[in-house]
Amino acid sequence: MSESIKKVAIIVSQGSLEGIYPGLIMANGARMEGMEASLFFTFFGLDAIIKKRVKKIKVATVGNPAMTLPGGLPFPTIVGMLPGMSALATAMMKSGMEKLDIPPVDEFLEMIHDSGGGIYACKLAMDMFKFKEEDLSEHVDGILTVGEFYEKSAGAQIIYT
Amino acid sequence: MPTREINGQSIEFDNEGFMTDRTAWNRDIAAVLAKEEGIETLTDRHFDVIDFMRKEVEEKGTAPSIRRLNKLNVVPTKELYQLFPGGPAKKAAKIAGLKKPEGCI
Structure with a gap:
């Protein structure tokens, strides 16, 4: 059998609900298996760790060909463009997730933090969007440059989402 | 299916080392299994978690998630990871x- 994975470093670069969750689930899952895990939030992915943005994360209903209405009916992009559609799709998805015991983003961050996983913000993206340290969620362990992120990720499998 | 002798009892396990019949379990067996997992002594806090998990399986058929253990104040996530290190x-x-x-x- 090949050597088991001991450490993962997961980059979250997208700010939609479906862009953020996979990284959170994989980081948490890694900790549950006893691996080291860290999350690096960059570009729009930063929304997940910005206090005033985290509650506003939504599903992208435009430009998503895999999107369907309940029952599997097609969900054309033009429907996704209607006002409130993204909020509706988000509400439906969130209630489905709650049933599967998937926590909201801020609670998920706390869970990963408490499990010993590292949560980091990308310095360049912070500067780009003019976010300050006080804008960050309390579960964030620090702001890193790309170089520092690679340093911390020594020996890890790096996963980009 | 591997069968092992623990404290004079014959216990069946699956291939990953999980007991196949939870009714055959007792605290002495737990102590032996814990040692094999690197936990020298099971404390009351360990048993708070273990007892709750067994109760939930009894009542609902599935073991509680880490989130549920935290939410119901059985054990905070941080402590759970300290009690059972490495998974x-x-x-x-x-x-x-x-x-x-x-x-x-």
Whole structure:
């Protein structure tokens, strides 16, 4: 059998609900298996760790060909463009997730933090969007440059989402 | 299916070391299994988790998630990871004589 994975470093670069969750689930899952895990939030992915943005994360209903209405009916992009559609799709998805015991983003961050996983913000993206340290969620362990992120990720499998 | 002799009892396990019959479990078996998982002594806090997990399986058929253990104030997530280092949900289930947890969360 090949050597088991001991450490993962997961980059979250997208700010939609479906862009953020996979990284959170994989980081948490890694900790549950006893691996080291860290999350690096960059570009729009930063929304997940910005206090005033985290509650506003939504599903992208435009430009998503895999999107369907309940029952599997097609969900054309033009429907996704209607006002409130993204909020509706988000509400439906969130209630489905709650049933599967998937926590909201801020609670998920706390869970990963408490499990010993590292949560980091990308310095360049912070500067780009003019976010300050006080804008960050309390579960964030620090702001890193790309170089520092690679340093911390020594020996890890790096996963980009 | 591997069968092992523990404290004079013959116990069946699956291929990953989880007990196949939770009713055959007792605290002495738990202590032996815990040692094999690197936990020298099971404390009251360990048993708070183990007993709750067994109760939930009894009542609902599935073991509680880490989130549920935290939410119901059974054990905070941080402490759970300290009590069962290196994979808390699996380790706790193994020591509690339960089957391997199936959830991703």
